[in-house]
Amino acid sequence: MPPVLLIVLYLIVLCSASVAWQFRRAPRRQPVPRPWATLVAVVVVAVPSLVQLSVAPGLLAAWERDPGATAQGQAWRLVTALLVQDGGWTGTVFNLAILLWIGVMAESTWGSRRWVVIGLCSGIGAQWWGWLVQPVGAGNSVVVFGLAASLLVLGVAGPARVPRVAGAVGLLAVVVLLVGGDLHGGAAALGALVAIALLVRAGNRARLTPRGGSDPDRPPGP
Numbered sequence: 001m002p003p004v005l006l007i008v009l010y011l012i013v014l015c016s017a018s019v020a021w022q023f024r025r026a027p028r029r030q031p032v033p034r035p036w037a038t039l040v041a042v043v044v045v046a047v048p049s050l051v052q053l054s055v056a057p058g059l060l061a062a063w064e065r066d067p068g069a070t071a072q073g074q075a076w077r078l079v080t081a082l083l084v085q086d087g088g089w090t091g092t093v094f095n096l097a098i099l100l101w102i103g104v105m106a107e108s109t110w111g112s113r114r115w116v117v118i119g120l121c122s123g124i125g126a127q128w129w130g131w132l133v134q135p136v137g138a139g140n141s142v143v144v145f146g147l148a149a150s151l152l153v154l155g156v157a158g159p160a161r162v163p164r165v166a167g168a169v170g171l172l173a174v175v176v177l178l179v180g181g182d183l184h185g186g187a188a189a190l191g192a193l194v195a196i197a198l199l200v201r202a203g204n205r206a207r208l209t210p211r212g213g214s215d216p217d218r219p220p221g222p
Helices: 003-024 036-054 058-063 067-071 088-110 112-133 141-157 161-179 183-208
Strands: none
Touching: 003 088, 003 141, 003 161, 003 183, 036 058, 036 088, 036 112, 088 112, 088 141, 112 141, 112 183, 141 161, 141 183, 161 183
């Protein structure tokens, strides 16, 4: 897929997620909790990434996605590939910026626990998809695209017109990326599937919750 088209599709996914979130969220009467999961993730990714780029360039080869090394017992690469960057300084700054941007929106919507579930399922699952489409590589952008796709799903599931349109446009871009064999398309598809599973689970819980009761594990309604 041409690089220019990839960039356009990436921007569509990320910006559509932002639009879906902005127009979907309801006014809050209470202060929004600090996005601890996002802030911790930024620090956890930033430290080894900056070490790799400054004083330990060999860290990339030791931690990046590599199916051959993983098959020889280095299973930790499924996780550590998320903590180093293969895009140099420019890619690192971009990846950390979008992690903060999309991460804060996703955490304010899903909460910290579901944020972690969506992020890890997308990030680690994308490593397996990467073995097929991009065997060697690293970066936290797959986590971001999984979180973005979860916001797109919420937009489509809601009643408001703007989030539904934005969600549909973003998910269409995800499909194009997935069919085109892009790593981020696989990550976004996983994030969307986890989001759907969480919504179904929340709906089942709602049916079992007595009228007038509350379910602390239920994500905000569409």
